[in-house]
Amino acid sequence: LNELFSSLPTTIFEVMSKLAMEHSSVNLGQGFPDAEGPEAMKQIASKAMYDFHNQYPSLLGVPELRQAVARHSEANQGIPVDWVTETLVTVGATEGLAACFLGLLNPGDEVIMFDPMYDSYVSMARRSGAAIVPVRLRLPDFSVPLEELAAAVGPQTKMIMLNSPHNPSGKVFTRTELEAIAELCIRHDVIALCDEVYEHLVFGGAKHISLRSLPGMAERCVRLGSAGKTFSFTAWKVGWMTGPSRLMNPIIKAHQFLVFTVPSSLQRAVAHGLDQESDFYLSLGPSLEVKRRYLERELAVLGFGVLPAHGAYFLVADVSKFLRSGEDDVAFAKRLTVEGGVTTIPISGFYVGASPPTHLVRFCYCKEDSKLEAAMQRLKVYL
Ligand code: PMP
Ligand code: GLN
DSSP states (O other): OOHHHHTOOOOHHHHHHHHHHHTTOEEOSSOOOSSOOOHHHHHHHHHHHHTTOOSOOOTTOOHHHHHHHHHHHHHHHOOOOOTTTSEEEESHHHHHHHHHHHHHOOTTOEEEEEESOOTTHHHHHHHTTOEEEEEEOBTTTTBOOHHHHHHHOOTTEEEEEEESSOTTTOOOOOHHHHHHHHHHHHHHTOEEEEEOTTTTOBOTTOOOOOGGGSTTTGGGEEEEEEHHHHSSOTTTOOEEEEOOHHHHHHHHHHHHHHTSOOOHHHHHHHHHHHHHOHHHHHHHHHHHHHHHHHHHHHHHHHTOEEOOOOBTTEEEEEOGGGOOTTOOHHHHHHHIIIIISEEOEEOGGGOOSSSOOSSEEEEEOOSOHHHHHHHHHHHHHHO
């Protein structure tokens, strides 16, 4: 048995959602929206299935979607992409990430990752034989410690992994931070892997800037997107990737033997979405901002310390005030689910470095207002 995976715990998202179901708790843990994506996309997907698009498409993805991905990159970030050599459709961003780690890393390589981070990165990168070098984002606003970042780059550094807007914090990396990361990549000949699944979920005056759009970065940066986040269809598991063909080639070889391809009915619907449904994804940010403001206000009244954020659909709160003696974020989140009827995600498990903070939990607020209100009501009663 593989040592790394045999000792791995079940992902916290599955654990907390299962507990929420068992206890009929209001689930503000796992990130999935209550409101679904555009109706037209569902119709296109089901019609494609009835129109006999049910056999293996090309391993790269259907041309319509790859062309739409290239247009989307140029239109939204000003990054030109050759759809023939620089695009790939993946089974969600999750498979895309795995293909990147498998295709790009060698044993002995080091990958710099910002702590905390989305939970799928670490094990997949380590399985490729690479070592993770965590650089901890600074509380309360999860800013990048630029000197520590520069000091973390060494002769073995192959890749810097960046996730903006960021899960779990909701942070949107600033232009200054991105420029510093780009400068390090260029100076030390390092690749950047950019998880931008929340690229359209920004608010409060923040702007999402892709690292790949910065001078000199297009040729050393791979960028990932997800229909789960852009169109609120998390179960479809359709993702996409753009990058220079030199980097895409080994990633595509990994992808061909991980999954080979992606259901073409769903790809056709996502192609339509990227080309025609920008009203949908561009309106997500403003509607989320209203929900965030509501939750921020209510949680503050209850005594939570809400950390600042400008993107994704997560809010991190300091729960120090509510911790019982010896209790950490995981125990607190479980107690809150079982006794208080509200589910959150403890974030200590998103850290790789030693001594992670154990007083922070993540609330997901891409939920119906009635659900957010019910959760706040329950917290009022319980806490
Ligand atoms: N990256 C981040 C930062 C995420 O939050 C998620 C969660 N969905 C993913 C990647 C995976 O995306 P997908 O569902 O498209 O596989
Ligand atoms: N990305 C989602 C989140 O952060 C969950 C994805 C998953 O459950 N694997 O909540």
